[in-house]
Amino acid sequence: MNDIVGIDLGTTNSLIGVMDSGFPILIADQNGSRLTPSVVYFPESGEPVVGAAADRMRALSPERTVYSIKRLIGRRPGESEKDDFPFVVKSQAGRMLVEIGTSFFKPEEISSLILKKLRADAESSLGHPVLRAVITVPAYFNDAQRQATMRAGELAGFTVERIVNEPTAAALAYGLDRLGGRARIAVYDLGGGTFDISILELNDGVFRVLSTNGNTRLGGDDIDRELMRLFKDRITARHPELRAELENKFFAARLREIAHAAKIRLSTEDLVQVEIPFLSGDRGFSYNLARQELEAIARPIIRRTRSHCLRSLDDAKLDPLKLDEIILVGGVTRMPIVRQFVAEVFQRLPNIPQNPDEAVAVGATIQSGILSGQIQNVVLLDVTPLSLGIETFGGLMNVLIPRNSTIPCKAGEMFTNAVANQTAMQIVVLQGERELAKDNWELGRFELEFQPVAKGLARVGVQFEIDANGILHVLARDVQTGHEKIVDLHSAVDVADEAVEKMIAESLDHAFEDMGERLWTETVLKSNELLPAVRSALTLVGEQIEPEERRKIESLVLQVEAALKSHDQRRLKQANTELDEGTQQLATLLIDRAMAEAAKRRR
Amino acid sequence: MIDYFALLDLERRPFIADESLKNAYLRKSEMVRAQTNELEALSSVNIAFRTLSNPATRTQHLLNLEFGDARASRLAPDIGAIFGTVAEAVQMADRELGSLSAQSSALLRALAYQKIDGVRNKLAEVESELSKRESALLLELRQLDEIWHVDPTQCRDRLAQIALRLTFVQKWWSEVHERQIRFEELA
Numbered sequence: 001m002n003d004i005v006g007i008d009l010g011t012t013n014s015l016i017g018v019m020d021s022g023f024p025i026l027i028a029d030q031n032g033s034r035l036t037p038s039v040v041y042f043p044e045s046g047e048p049v050v051g052a053a054a055d056r057m058r059a060l061s062p063e064r065t066v067y068s069i070k071r072l073i074g075r076r077p078g079e080s081e082k083d084d085f086p087f088v089v090k091s092q093a094g095r096m097l098v099e100i101g102t103s104f105f106k107p108e109e110i111s112s113l114i115l116k117k118l119r120a121d122a123e124s125s126l127g128h129p130v131l132r133a134v135i136t137v138p139a140y141f142n143d144a145q146r147q148a149t150m151r152a153g154e155l156a157g158f159t160v161e162r163i164v165n166e167p168t169a170a171a172l173a174y175g176l177d178r179l180g181g182r183a184r185i186a187v188y189d190l191g192g193g194t195f196d197i198s199i200l201e202l203n204d205g206v207f208r209v210l211s212t213n214g215n216t217r218l219g220g221d222d223i224d225r226e227l228m229r230l231f232k233d234r235i236t237a238r239h240p241e242l243r244a245e246l247e248n249k250f251f252a253a254r255l256r257e258i259a260h261a262a263k264i265r266l267s268t269e270d271l272v273q274v275e276i277p278f279l280s281g282d283r284g285f286s287y288n289l290a291r292q293e294l295e296a297i298a299r300p301i302i303r304r305t306r307s308h309c310l311r312s313l314d315d316a317k318l319d320p321l322k323l324d325e326i327i328l329v330g331g332v333t334r335m336p337i338v339r340q341f342v343a344e345v346f347q348r349l350p351n352i353p354q355n356p357d358e359a360v361a362v363g364a365t366i367q368s369g370i371l372s373g374q375i376q377n378v379v380l381l382d383v384t385p386l387s388l389g390i391e392t393f394g395g396l397m398n399v400l401i402p403r404n405s406t407i408p409c410k411a412g413e414m415f416t417n418a419v420a421n422q423t424a425m426q427i428v429v430l431q432g433e434r435e436l437a438k439d440n441w442e443l444g445r446f447e448l449e450f451q452p453v454a455k456g457l458a459r460v461g462v463q464f465e466i467d468a469n470g471i472l473h474v475l476a477r478d479v480q481t482g483h484e485k486i487v488d489l490h491s492a493v494d495v496a497d498e499a500v501e502k503m504i505a506e507s508l509d510h511a512f513e514d515m516g517e518r519l520w521t522e523t524v525l526k527s528n529e530l531l532p533a534v535r536s537a538l539t540l541v542g543e544q545i546e547p548e549e550r551r552k553i554e555s556l557v558l559q560v561e562a563a564l565k566s567h568d569q570r571r572l573k574q575a576n577t578e579l580d581e582g583t584q585q586l587a588t589l590l591i592d593r594a595m596a597e598a599a600k601r602r603r
Numbered sequence: 604m605i606d607y608f609a610l611l612d613l614e615r616r617p618f619i620a621d622e623s624l625k626n627a628y629l630r631k632s633e634m635v636r637a638q639t640n641e642l643e644a645l646s647s648v649n650i651a652f653r654t655l656s657n658p659a660t661r662t663q664h665l666l667n668l669e670f671g672d673a674r675a676s677r678l679a680p681d682i683g684a685i686f687g688t689v690a691e692a693v694q695m696a697d698r699e700l701g702s703l704s705a706q707s708s709a710l711l712r713a714l715a716y717q718k719i720d721g722v723r724n725k726l727a728e729v730e731s732e733l734s735k736r737e738s739a740l741l742l743e744l745r746q747l748d749e750i751w752h753v754d755p756t757q758c759r760d761r762l763a764q765i766a767l768r769l770t771f772v773q774k775w776w777s778e779v780h781e782r783q784i785r786f787e788e789l790a
Contacts, residue, residue: 409649410643465642533710537713580708583710587712588713
């Protein structure tokens, strides 16, 4: 059969769907579940296990159970700093690898195992082989991440007909039964590991993306991590002797599960009782977690999505009030605080779909229907999220294709030889919005070949083309010989592997040496800023606080001064933090005062 | 050189209403999809739309078609003056942003508030000035549109200046606005 399936390959969960008599239907596995956790467990012997069964192994076998692999796909070493996975992640020969026992796996290989399971479920449900797929990616994924996702599909035995952006897919799912009309919608997609915001215009069946923005390192997993930290703090406060035990991998895995579950429950309840069993003995830790506590730690994470929303609105040249709908996508958007936040930014109540974790898969399936011809009169016009350019003389980035250009699109540049008989010239290709080349992401580099001629006489035209998948293809053409060549880009890390790894190793060595000294110096600097600031604040607004509080602040100041003499970094850091926290009220008073003065000046 | 106006079946002139341009693009894009659905052809239509959507690039394209590569050769002095104000505001903003992002203490940030408030006001002023200039340039573009058919050559120099100024004003506005967003991020 020539069915094309639609797949949402999510950070936390994956789904697969197919067109059935003109409708997109999501396929369930043997247990009747449409969601397959994006988790792979590698037993000591036997085949890898994918899905809910693997998910249950996370706390039992944390080093052999891989989750959130989407955070690693298409990434280069050095790009993942805060990912603290219980399974081993290594960098080798310019790429990231997951090490399980004595085997190494590339992230796309692990993703392909998830895709294979989805494929098997689909074939079992449909009763025939399934060979073609549409797979979704975050809109803000760069070229390497898209290519790696395609490879994962190919390794799973699929012909990947299209890579589709997740918010666009969600918009399709939303708009399929509103085709006659015109509307401007924003899709706020906050998943386990990535955030995207896209603004689209629907116009008689044409879904046109106006702008897209996002962060591929921001998601629900970050909230889980902060909640884990809160639990650890509470536990050590009551049981300081357990500090070491908390770093144990098994305990951490269990704690992450508990944090994740508590977060989900607090979307509908105001208070949950959390039970955390200890590893040693049969003691446990019981804690009542209130929704406000969760929201206090989630708020700064959610707030980070604001600037992306603002930039997206700017690029679309739209005021939030001109939008007709805001659609929420991703399980995390079930949190009330997210809904409130979105309502605040866009100044309207968001549209809350029944199943925020199914919209993307439904949309991918609709796209598969468009490609196979089963759905007519619907057109998707998507864009490339990042500006594409090359590095120029002086280390600047020269933009060839600006961000939010509708794809497919192309741009050409003509190159010539700078000196006589020059045979090659290196071109560095970049994606990003920064002025300086080095601040952008390097997509790859290639060598342009020249015929040996006098300076300025060589002419090689290079065409940069971004296809409908958002992937770059480069074609070079020597104008004189007419010789055309498809250019293969390689990344800087492939080229200078050993050198780069040596650099990283060396900098790590020195880091440990300097670390102790550097930490102390940093902490002292902080104290030296804080102390005069507190004195200044007390002078400016000191009479507005209670004498009791003033005494407390003064004793905290003395604590810092004593710690400065002690050369105990931990103690000084603690004293700084306590002084910080103790002066928050002062800080608020200062701001009030400054705002009042600003208002006076304006009159 | 491809004539993007012709590609979208549009009249060659300095001003196009947003709705008209959008409809022309959607119509042509649908036609191409129905006929060849070829990447090359689709790309060209997409680039045509992008070029004609932005008044700066549209005007430059118009000039290129009518008069060859007609770029304004010299920058008028008043543009240079604005550049000075923009650069100063942006540099001040970058300095404060630099020290703000190193700051995690509520008290220290509160103390810096007044200074930052001043910087943000300056940014807002500059942004507003740039928006005004952009509006004035777009108005001028509309006026030139009226006499375009009567005497294109007369419009040429003025159009070249407008294209150049719009490019700078747009670029500077983005730089200033970006700093505003970064302050929001850190506040």
